Amino acid sequence: MTDTMPIEDYLAQGGVLTSPANVPPRYRGELLRLMASFVDSELAGSAGFADTINDAPGIQERISAARIVLEKTDHAGQVLKVMESFGADGGRYAAHHPWAARLAREAEIGATRQGGDMRLSVFHYPLEGWVDAVVMNVLMGRAGTVQLKELSRVSYQPLAEVFRAILPRETRHAELGAAGLARIAADTEGRAKAKAAVAYWYPRVAESFGHSGSVRFTTLSRFGLRHTPNETLLAEWRAAVDAELSALDLN
Amino acid sequence: MTRFHPLTVTDVRRETRDAVVVTLKPSDEDRAVFDFTQGQYLTFRRRFEDEELRRSYSICAGKDEGVLKVGIKRVDGGCFSTWVNENLKPGDTLEAMPPMGAFFTALEPEAAKHYLGFAGGSGITPVLSIIKTVLAREPRSRFTLVYANRQISSIMFREELEDLKNIYLGRFSVLHVLESEAQDIDLFTGRVDAEKCAALFKGWIDLKSVATAFICGPEPMMLAIAASLREHGLSDDRIKFELFASSQPGRARRKVEAANGADHGAACEATVTLDGATRSFRFPKQGQSLLEAALENAMDAPYACKAGVCSTCRAKVLEGEVEMETNHALEDYEVRQGYVLTCQCYPLSDRIVVSYDQ
Numbered sequence: 101m102t103d104t105m106p107i108e109d110y111l112a113q114g115g116v117l118t119s120p121a122n123v124p125p126r127y128r129g130e131l132l133r134l135m136a137s138f139v140d141s142e143l144a145g146s147a148g149f150a151d152t153i154n155d156a157p158g159i160q161e162r163i164s165a166a167r168i169v170l171e172k173t174d175h176a177g178q179v180l181k182v183m184e185s186f187g188a189d190g191g192r193y194a195a196h197h198p199w200a201a202r203l204a205r206e207a208e209i210g211a212t213r214q215g216g217d218m219r220l221s222v223f224h225y226p227l228e229g230w231v232d233a234v235v236m237n238v239l240m241g242r243a244g245t246v247q248l249k250e251l252s253r254v255s256y257q258p259l260a261e262v263f264r265a266i267l268p269r270e271t272r273h274a275e276l277g278a279a280g281l282a283r284i285a286a287d288t289e290g291r292a293k294a295k296a297a298v299a300y301w302y303p304r305v306a307e308s309f310g311h312s313g314s315v316r317f318t319t320l321s322r323f324g325l326r327h328t329p330n331e332t333l334l335a336e337w338r339a340a341v342d343a344e345l346s347a348l349d350l351n
Numbered sequence: 352m353t354r355f356h357p358l359t360v361t362d363v364r365r366e367t368r369d370a371v372v373v374t375l376k377p378s379d380e381d382r383a384v385f386d387f388t389q390g391q392y393l394t395f396r397r398r399f400e401d402e403e404l405r406r407s408y409s410i411c412a413g414k415d416e417g418v419l420k421v422g423i424k425r426v427d428g429g430c431f432s433t434w435v436n437e438n439l440k441p442g443d444t445l446e447a448m449p450p451m452g453a454f455f456t457a458l459e460p461e462a463a464k465h466y467l468g469f470a471g472g473s474g475i476t477p478v479l480s481i482i483k484t485v486l487a488r489e490p491r492s493r494f495t496l497v498y499a500n501r502q503i504s505s506i507m508f509r510e511e512l513e514d515l516k517n518i519y520l521g522r523f524s525v526l527h528v529l530e531s532e533a534q535d536i537d538l539f540t541g542r543v544d545a546e547k548c549a550a551l552f553k554g555w556i557d558l559k560s561v562a563t564a565f566i567c568g569p570e571p572m573m574l575a576i577a578a579s580l581r582e583h584g585l586s587d588d589r590i591k592f593e594l595f596a597s598s599q600p601g602r603a604r605r606k607v608e609a610a611n612g613a614d615h616g617a618a619c620e621a622t623v624t625l626d627g628a629t630r631s632f633r634f635p636k637q638g639q640s641l642l643e644a645a646l647e648n649a650m651d652a653p654y655a656c657k658a659g660v661c662s663t664c665r666a667k668v669l670e671g672e673v674e675m676e677t678n679h680a681l682e683d684y685e686v687r688q689g690y691v692l693t694c695q696c697y698p699l700s701d702r703i704v705v706s707y708d709q
Binding site: 103105113114116119122125128130132133136140183185187192196216218252264316319 | 652
């Protein structure tokens with residue numbers, strides 16, 4: 101049983117890689133980019149949400165917000181550990197960007213990355229108060245769940261295992277958000293505020309799924325780093341949040 | 352950044368015609384550093400002429416053996432494995448990084464699980480470590496091993512596996528599948544492919560009882576077994592893979608000579624390969640990194656931090672000379688081989704040839 105095959109064929113047929121030593125160069129680049137995008141988004145998301153703790157209207161909401169901030173930072177740390185096994189300097193990485201920095205509320209950046217910061221573009225927009233933060237957390241939380249389910253199948257086993265462990269906790273974050281949103285939508289004033297926030301965040305979160313027919317998707321799926329096209333994931337997210345929003349009469 | 356520690360070779364035992372088992376001892380102060388988990392591997396380094404080679408080998412000792420052992424099979428044309436098989440002797444020193452890898456599940460002394468292992472050839476090494484540890488630390492668990500080899504004489508750890516069967520009566524079983532040697536039962540001759548897996552899961556192995564399956568072997572075997580396990584209802588999170596070292600290049604390669612000469616131009620002619628496509632462009636030697644120049648020339652080069660920290664933008668310089676402004680991610684040996692962080696990379700020579708594909 102000593103027969104082998106080219107690593108590219110192995111990956112194309114659904115093979116799994118297990119250590120930095122197995123990984124071909126181009127795969128390495130795309131894998132690290134994928135990890136950097138996740139780490140930057142979690143760090144930026146967590147940093148942006150930190151201020152929200154002080155906007156929370158009650159003790160339960162404060163706890164939920166603090167927990168989200170804590171756990172998203174922890175999730176970034178877990179993926180950063182995998183990056184470190186490829187040589188990345190985790191200590192410097194965690195501090196190399198001002199994660200709390202945001203652009204203007206009305207900035208038009210589409211889905212493009214800004215500089216050497218790989219956070220999803222949605223994390224460049226500032227949160228405005230509690231209701232806004234809760235709505236963003238519900239919409240992006242569901243997006244995160246959809247995307248993490250996809251990423252739990254990546255062909256780099258050590259990373260897939262981290263994503264599988266993170267998924268239930270991120271799902272819980274979205275649920276905490278949904279519970280908070282239900283409380284907000286219980287009265288007319290809250291519902292109006294929430295509706296305005298949905299109008300702002302919905303298209304920006306939708307944008308974070310990337311373009312349909314993406315060239316990068318083709319490359320990534322050849323490596324087993326992606327499986328489901330952007331447009332399919334987007335449709336899945338739309339179906340989930342549309343149902344959630346209409347149950348609260350918010351769309 | 353490099354975390355290599357010396358290990359003293361205390362024994363080199365010939366296991367088969369082309370494989371040895373090397374026993375290693377850390378120094379007293381490094382003892383904690385080498386406290387491994389079953390199924391992990393060690394990465395060794397050694398200089399061959401002017402190039403440093405690094406090779407990873409799985410630990411084949413169980414956690415309770417009190418020693419480090421690795422099984423190293425000689426690969427045709429493999430520099431490191433041949434050297435170990437022919438020259439290594441007790442008293443020598445090998446340098447290794449602390450144990451790494453996640454080819455294991457957490458030990459639960461109270462658990463009564465059924466584990467299934469598939470090993471092909473020298474892929475037995477991490478699986479053996481898991482078998483020995485699990486049987487010792489989880490007294491109510493059992494393990495079934497499907498072990499594929501070419502012929503009887505090439506089976507590594509054959510006697511040790513027999514001994515384990517006797518020590519752990521009723522808790523450990525081995526099914527040997529031999530590619531080119533006939534056995535009493537047809538099922539145990541040939542390759543472990545989809546068909547054979549299906550037959551095994553029908554009459555020999557009750558997959559429903561299996562908590563986790565471990566697979567270590569060559570790529571085609573891993574693909575076939577994983578596909579079959581999934582088809583028979585085992586979910587991805589219960590299948591653990593360890594791809595062994597077959598994809599590692601065997602021979603030390605000579606370093607590309609840097610092109611010398613008069614390099615006084617203000618611009619550099621760069622030839623850059625990415626995903627098999629090569630593009631040439633000129634860019635100023637100062638003010639713009641190689642990565643930025645490549646991106647500006649419509650190449651979809653990988654990058655993330657642009658700060659020399661994450662190593663996403665790593666590429667290899669094949670010709671010419673460059674300098675890196677900062678480097679927090681590549682190790683010295685990678686730099687000696689010509690690897691650079693393109694986000695920190697500025698040309699010194701008038702011409703450079705760079706590849707993201709190597």
